[in-house]
Amino acid sequence: MGKVFITCKEATTFISQKEERKLSLLQRFTLWTHLAICSVCKLFVKQNKTIVNNINGLEKKLDASLSEKEKQEMIDRLEAVS
Numbered sequence: 001m002g003k004v005f006i007t008c009k010e011a012t013t014f015i016s017q018k019e020e021r022k023l024s025l026l027q028r029f030t031l032w033t034h035l036a037i038c039s040v041c042k043l044f045v046k047q048n049k050t051i052v053n054n055i056n057g058l059e060k061k062l063d064a065s066l067s068e069k070e071k072q073e074m075i076d077r078l079e080a081v082s
Helices: 008-018 025-037 039-061 068-081
Strands: none
Touching: 008 025, 008 039, 025 039
């Protein structure tokens, strides 16, 4: 069995990884026990959630697609340079 107590560095790694994938049962347990005693990492959880929520909201607002006209203008400019 792995270790039950983790460092703040390991905790922040787990917190960040939790946004991308599901943590193992042991990782979730060790993170939970760490967060029970570490107010700094609890603050990191809140800050990380805020950042992720703002990024997700930004992605929805931004339209990074080009129209066909813009695509053709870009192609024409690139061909003129070469």
